[in-house]
Amino acid sequence: MNRIQERFRALRQGGRPALVPFITAGDPEPAATVELMHELVRAGADLIELGVPFTDPMADGPVIQHASERALAHGVSLRDVLGMVAEFRSSDPETPVILMGYLNPVEAMGYAEYARRAAEAGVDGSLVVDMPPEEAGDFLEACRERGLETIFLVAPTTAEERMDLICRAAGGFVYYVSLKGVTGSDQLDVSVLGEKLGQIRRHTDVPVGIGFGIKDAATAAAVGRLADAVVVGSALVSRIEAHGADRERLRREVHGFIGELRQALDRE
Amino acid sequence: MPEPKLESEFPVIPDDLPDERGHFGRYGGRFVAETLIRPLEELTAAYRRYRDDPEFLSELDRDFRHYVGRPSPLYEAERWSRELGGARIFLKREDLNHTGAHKVNNTIGQALLARRMGKTRIIAETGAGQHGVATATVAARLGLECVVYMGEVDVARQAINVYRMKLLGAEVVPVSSGSKTLKDALNEALRDWVTHVDDTFYIIGTVAGPHPYPEMVRDFQTVIGRETREQCLELTGRLPDALVACVGGGSNAIGLFHPFIGEESVAMYGVEAAGEGIATGRHAAPLNAGRPGVLHGNRTYLMEDENGQILETHSISAGLDYPGVGPEHAWLKDSGRATYVAIEDGEALEAFHTLTRIEGIIPALESSHALAWAARLAPQMDRDQIIVVNLSGRGDKDIHTVAELEGIRF
Secondary structure (H helix, E strand, C coil): CCHHHHHHHHHHHHCCCEEEEEEECCCCCHHHHHHHHHHHHHHCCCCEEEECCCCCCCCCCHHHHHHHHHHHHCCCCHHHHHHHHHHHHHHCCCCCEEEEECHHHHHHHCHHHHHHHHHHHCCCEEEECCCCHHHCHHHHHHHHHCCCEECEEECCCCCHHHHHHHHHHCCCCEEEECCCCCCCCCCCCHHHHHHHHHHHHHHCCCCEEEECCCCCHHHHHHHHCCCCEEEECHHHHHHHHHHCCCHHHHHHHHHHHHHHHHHHHHHC | CCCCCCCCCCCCCCCCCCCCCCEECCEEEEECCHHHHHHHHHHHHHHHHHCCCHHHHHHHHHHHHHHHCCCCCEEECHHHHHHHCCCEEEEEEHHHCHHHECHHHHHHHHHHHHHHCCCCEEEEEECCCHHHHHHHHHHHHHCCEEEEEEEHHHHHHCHHHHHHHHHCCCEEEEECCCCCCHHHHHHHHHHHHHHCCCCEEECCCCCCCCCCHHHHHHHHHCHHHHHHHHHHHHHHCCCCCEEEEECCCCHHHHHHHHHHCCCCCCEEEEEEEEECCHHHCCCECHHHHCEEEEECEEEEEECECCCCCECCCCCCCHHHCCCCCCHHHHHHHHHCCCEEEEEEHHHHHHHHHHHHHHHCCCECHHHHHHHHHHHHHHHHCCCCCEEEEEECEECHHHHHHHHHHCCCCC
């Protein structure tokens, strides 16, 4: 059993949903990332999604685009991101880490090389936004060989006929994109989530996470009532954008925000 | 007036690529976030249905004739050929189309499809503004809402096309992310589409993007090659020996090449933008100096660094200023069926002036890259051999750029 499965099993026993914060590696600067990851864990994160910066983040809204640009201004590469995970892993052997990004940096490294290095660094899974299961055959094989999970997206537009295909390929958890839009959009309607989650759960036993558009504790709590995991990205990254220049302030802000979400989830 | 007959079947596909999932060998495919899978599947289904629908095809044919002004002439540049002292050069005059370039062949096709699919809102990306203008034009005619994404850098250097689109009723949205050019405009259009999938049709301007765009845009553009074939046979009694077209995304080139892929005697040259020189790194020539990767929904040759980050491109012509290329070109390159070369800014500019002076035709800077290659090729060929150059657009839009290079301010 890998770290992701173990974590979800433990959470299920406790009847709690997972809190999954997203940050972009290297934002606001490379030296800040590992420290921020530890802070997220201290504040109550159950899994960490670490964004791999890319020049053309087509599925992301402005907040995460800018985070990518800040990281790229420091020349942060996929190799560097793996180095950050290894460093994090040296003092946190338990918290699962998932890399989230776009396919081309992985293609440039090579699938087998990526899987080998990621497993060595202590990465637990990958979510490649622009790689639907139809195009994922070789990647899945390379990752399975190294024990890495591959997380896939399900969208509001996903037809029920496709769910099987996605759920068969998916490992770790299924990530339900809660709205038609890019990351950080503000149109999340919690009332329509239940039906889609029911559909997904008819096809798979793996946990279902929900992300895109979760901005505050109240929304997180409402989503947490339905999902196995709540992913928070842009709302957190915008705090990094606002306070990136002052590391101590940034630490406090991040801790405060994640702590608030944790409390809201635990109250349910 | 009698209904004009369909002059040839549409589309004519002499090979069976792409496959069902949009692959040209290892290239192409559908690399997008999950939200876009369904709209792409719906688009594919609609396209498959209407491409064989006689009513759709006759409407398209009618628009090609009476709105675009097709067939475009195949003009023999006799004086220029004589001066070069080799093969006979013919120009396929896509510059004479309504809106001044080949782009409208595709926007008409896609807009007619959008209307049949019940979409009320059109979006597009544009670099130089030619595709944006061609999209705004057909949207105006069909009464569809139109939003065009354009990099801030391009908005600044193509002010006249921006105004043209606005006159046509389109909203032009400047894109300030990334390198603020065509690739970023494409990103932004994809973000718009993902947010408005229900009522919006995304008209991609070239043979790139996720399946079915490379196939669909190609099929709409093959009217160029089909006409060329008939016209060349009519004028000379034989097929051309060589085809030459510029390649940014590659839609005018694939439109000319595709109907000839099965004709082994016909050589095909795609001409990329070498910018300030391949060795300087300041160019836009992924087929010459890039490597395969994944961007904007398809696997193809890209300009990228060793970490897979996309590089900024450079070319004197905004229409070639793109770090990727259509996947079918990637396949044609690897298979050896077509040859891809590159021409620097200076040599393209020289061809721009030459054609203007010698033939009285002001070519687009994009097309000038193809002309420059033809000027190198012709003297190496016999006088009875034939080169067809796709004159993909007219140069009016570039006069400002050329004048500035010569220190002239209006």
